[in-house]
Amino acid sequence: MTCSQAVMSLMLISxxxxxxxxxxxxxxxxxxxxxxxxxxxRLRDPLSRPDLVLAFFEISPGxxxxxxxxxxxxxxxxxxxxxxxxxxxxxxxxxxxxxxxxKELEPRFADNHLSNxxxxxxxxxxxxxxxxxxDAVIASLTWHDFYNADPEQGWPAIDEPLLxxxxxxxxxxxxxxxxxxxxxxxxxxxxxxxxxxxRIDPERIKADLADSxxxxxxxxxxLRNPDDDLxxxxxxxxxxxxxxxxxxxxxxxE
Numbered sequence: 001m002t003c004s005q006a007v008m009s010l011m012l013i014s015x016x017x018x019x020x021x022x023x024x025x026x027x028x029x030x031x032x033x034x035x036x037x038x039x040x041x042r043l044r045d046p047l048s049r050p051d052l053v054l055a056f057f058e059i060s061p062g063x064x065x066x067x068x069x070x071x072x073x074x075x076x077x078x079x080x081x082x083x084x085x086x087x088x089x090x091x092x093x094x095x096x097x098x099x100x101x102x103k104e105l106e107p108r109f110a111d112n113h114l115s116n117x118x119x120x121x122x123x124x125x126x127x128x129x130x131x132x133x134x135d136a137v138i139a140s141l142t143w144h145d146f147y148n149a150d151p152e153q154g155w156p157a158i159d160e161p162l163l164x165x166x167x168x169x170x171x172x173x174x175x176x177x178x179x180x181x182x183x184x185x186x187x188x189x190x191x192x193x194x195x196x197x198x199r200i201d202p203e204r205i206k207a208d209l210a211d212s213x214x215x216x217x218x219x220x221x222x223l224r225n226p227d228d229d230l231x232x233x234x235x236x237x238x239x240x241x242x243x244x245x246x247x248x249x250x251x252x253x254e
Contacts, residue, residue, distance in 0.1 A: 024058075027082055028059075032050065040104075041077065044074065044241070053178070054078065057136060059083070060083070061082065062087045065087070066136070067138050069140075071141075073091055073108045075140050076114070076117055088116055089118070090118050090120050092120045092121075092127065093121055095121065095154055096155045124146070128166070129166070129170035131169050134172065143179055143205050144184075146208075147191045147194035147195075147200070174252060174254060176249055177209075178250075181199070182197075182199040182244070183230055183243070183245060184197060199234055216249075216250055224245065
């Protein structure tokens with residue numbers, strides 16, 4: 001597939017204003033147009049807008065990217081295609097996530113076609129990556145899980161300040177932490193909304209990172225949905241795939 005074919009295949013998702021797009025636009029378009037991608041992922045693309053999200057997070061060929069709590073690997077595969085053979089994706093999950101996403105993970109990693117993806121199974125509190133070894137971290141729909149403690153179901157409590165410290169150490173200076181998450185009502189208790197709704201007040205995310213190495217750099221509104229009443233679980237059929245979601249970018253200080 002040529003660059004122009006890749007861009008044209010995504011015209012309904014993200015048309016290029018100049019008819020060709022920047023080099024990053026083209027690289028993302030080619031990654032999304034990869035014929036090996038699962039059909040279920042392609043159906044998710046218009047709702048998740050990975051074209052705009054990954055451009056905002058500045059993910060590009062050759063990078064080493066940590067996909068934190070990778071789940072079923074939707075972003076891990078796209079980023080694998082995007083960073084290419086010179087890049088690496090670290091798809092981290094814990095045991096609970098592996099069990100939850102088993103049906104999605106099996107076809108995704110069949111035949112080792114994602115050869116530049118390293119699958120890392122480790123609890124968040126035990127994450128230990130070499131210093132300054134990662135160019136970017138993506139935390140997609142998982143920050144709320146830092147407040148979701150359910151040891152009986154295999155989900156131990158996460159020490160969020162410790163994890164933030166670990167991410168600071170692993171990221172190269174100037175690296176990006178990209179956060180996507182389902183929105184909870186302003187001022188809501190993060191433990192309650194995490195356990196019951198799998199959502200989080202966006203201001204909690206900012207507060208968690210306020211005294212760390214990360215500087216809030218901005219957001220895009222592409223996944224915002226003012227029609228979401230924020231009071232039902234993110235997987236309720238009435239709102240699943242269409243929740244109000246924030247897309248935040250934080251920069252590791254120099």
